[in-house]
Amino acid sequence: MDRVSVFNQYLRTQGLKSTRQRMIILETFLDSKSHYSTEELYQLLRKDHPRIGYATVHRTLKLFAECGIAIELNFGDGQTRFEPHYTEHHHxxxxxxxxxxxxxxxxxxxxxxxxxxxxxxxxxxxxxxxxxxxxxxxxxxxx
Amino acid sequence: MDRVSVFNQYLRTQGLKSTRQRMIILETFLDSKSHYSTEELYQLLRKDHPRIGYATVHRTLKLFAECGIAIELNFGDGQTRFEPHYTEHHHxxxxxxxxxxxxxxxxxxxxxxxxxxxxxxxxxxxxxxxxxxxxxxxxxxxx
DNA sequence: CTCAGTTTGAAATTGAGTTTCAAAACTATG
DNA sequence: CATAGTTTTGAAACTCAATTTCAAACTGAG
Known part of the structure; x- marks a missing residue:
């Protein structure tokens, strides 16, 4: 099952809604190869979607981590970073x-x-x- | 060379001073077996030394890390923890x-x-x- | 379409970590 | 031991990422 489906199913089982913002953030996040912090992903999103707020990006990234499609990383620079979770090959x-x-x-x-x-x-x-x-x-x- | 000597030598080479507070914090820190956060060590110290401030505990722990007698740990709970560094057996x-x-x-x-x-x-x-x-x-x- | 419940985004809040600054303490020197 | 020149201390202020708040906008089941 791909990560988009995992996320949508998670939303449904939790009684949460599938919104335009969540889908845009998911798409951008999955396309990103880098290890983005909330701030960095927010800046990236702002280019094409200037009306999406920081709080929404933050909350959505937490959802990704909760449902297992993202991993929270901490490299000691005071910012939490997220990366898509690959069950296939862990690294x-x-x-x-x-x-x-x-x-x-x-x-x-x-x-x-x-x-x-x-x-x-x-x-x-x-x-x-x-x-x-x-x-x-x-x-x-x-x- | 024991950790007290390492710290004192570090202070000397950096032109820093050996103070009552730093020695008390060092002693308490080395005695502790746990993985204390700044806040926890501060609370522990307050029992016997209520006049030592949080900022001093924080600054002193950073010094420990700088001179290598302590290691900073981050378990993802949002607090940095410190433990005495054992060069002998890393764990x-x-x-x-x-x-x-x-x-x-x-x-x-x-x-x-x-x-x-x-x-x-x-x-x-x-x-x-x-x-x-x-x-x-x-x-x-x-x- | 309607409506209850959810989400959004701007702004406010939180909390660990860090910095500020005047008073206190330390160390080298006279 | 007294003094001068630094450094340190501790309370309070500040920073900044993370989190929460709340009114307005949106979603989706009926």
């Missing part, structure tokens, strides 16, 4: 602390070890966060 | 999203794979964050 992040570049990586062996650790403590894992901070190639060359 | 966290319990774990094989991933992207890693969220034994039994 984690390399974050350059100098230029802000974000590289996604996939490492199934780490995922496997995580499950092993959780089992060790009889812990039921729902989600995880795994980020490596440092310098990307470009930034480790200069300075 | 990551299992966070129970129901009762808030935090379990520390060590898994050198994950650390090793991280280095491998970083190399893959010519990325120089300074630090990382790795947290598994879910239910601890106790909380997965009830409800």
């Amino acid at each position: 984690d992040h390399l974050v350059c602390t100098r230029c802000g570049k974000i590289i996604e990586f996939v490492e199934p062996r780490i995922e496997h070890l995580q499950r092993e650790v959780a089992e060790r403590y009889d812990f039921t894992v729902d989600s995880h966060r795994h980020e490596l901070y440092g310098r990307c190639v470009r930034c480790s060359q200069d300075s | 990551d966290h299992l966070v129970c999203t129901r009762c808030g319990k935090i379990i520390e774990f060590v898994e050198p094989r994950i650390e090793h794979l991280q280095r491998e991933v970083a190399e893959r992207y010519d990325f120089t890693v300074d630090s990382h964050r790795h947290e598994l969220y879910g239910r601890c034994v106790r909380c997965s039994q009830d409800s």
Whole structure:
């Protein structure tokens, strides 16, 4: 089931309404490859849809996270970022602390070890966060 | 070199002063086993040292992080937490999203794979964050 | 179409984190 | 030990992302 359907079904089951704004925000969000903060997505939307308010963008992103089609990320810069959730291939992040570049990586062996650790403590894992901070190639060359 | 010495040396090299408040906060912080937020440590300190202000606790915790004797943690509850940094055995966290319990774990094989991933992207890693969220034994039994 | 319930967006509020500033404390020097 | 020159402290103010408020606009079941 695609993410648009997941979202619409979530709205229905929660007794919420499908609105023009929500659909526009969903579309823009899914098209975005970047890791947008609420503010950034709001600025992007403003270009084509200047009447959509910040509060609506914020509330809609929370809905995306609630129904599982988005993941909330926190890279320690004081802004929550969102990315479309890909159940197919889960990935984690390399974050350059100098230029802000974000590289996604996939490492199934780490995922496997995580499950092993959780089992060790009889812990039921729902989600995880795994980020490596440092310098990307470009930034480790200069300075 | 112990963490008290590291801190004092850091103060000296930065031209900062060793004060009664900083020493009290350091002592209390190092004694704490928990993962305190600024607010929580401030409340704890207030019991024995009601005249130490919130701003001082905050500034001192930042100093701890700067000189490497503390690590800033962010579990997504909107509060930054600090824990004494153990260079000896690095560890990551299992966070129970129901009762808030935090379990520390060590898994050198994950650390090793991280280095491998970083190399893959010519990325120089300074630090990382790795947290598994879910239910601890106790909380997965009830409800 | 109608109407109750929901959503919207501008503005206000919240709260963690940070900064300000005058008074207090610290350290090196006389 | 006294003094001068910095730094620190703590209360209060400020910042800024996140969240809430509320009247007007919208949605969708009937």
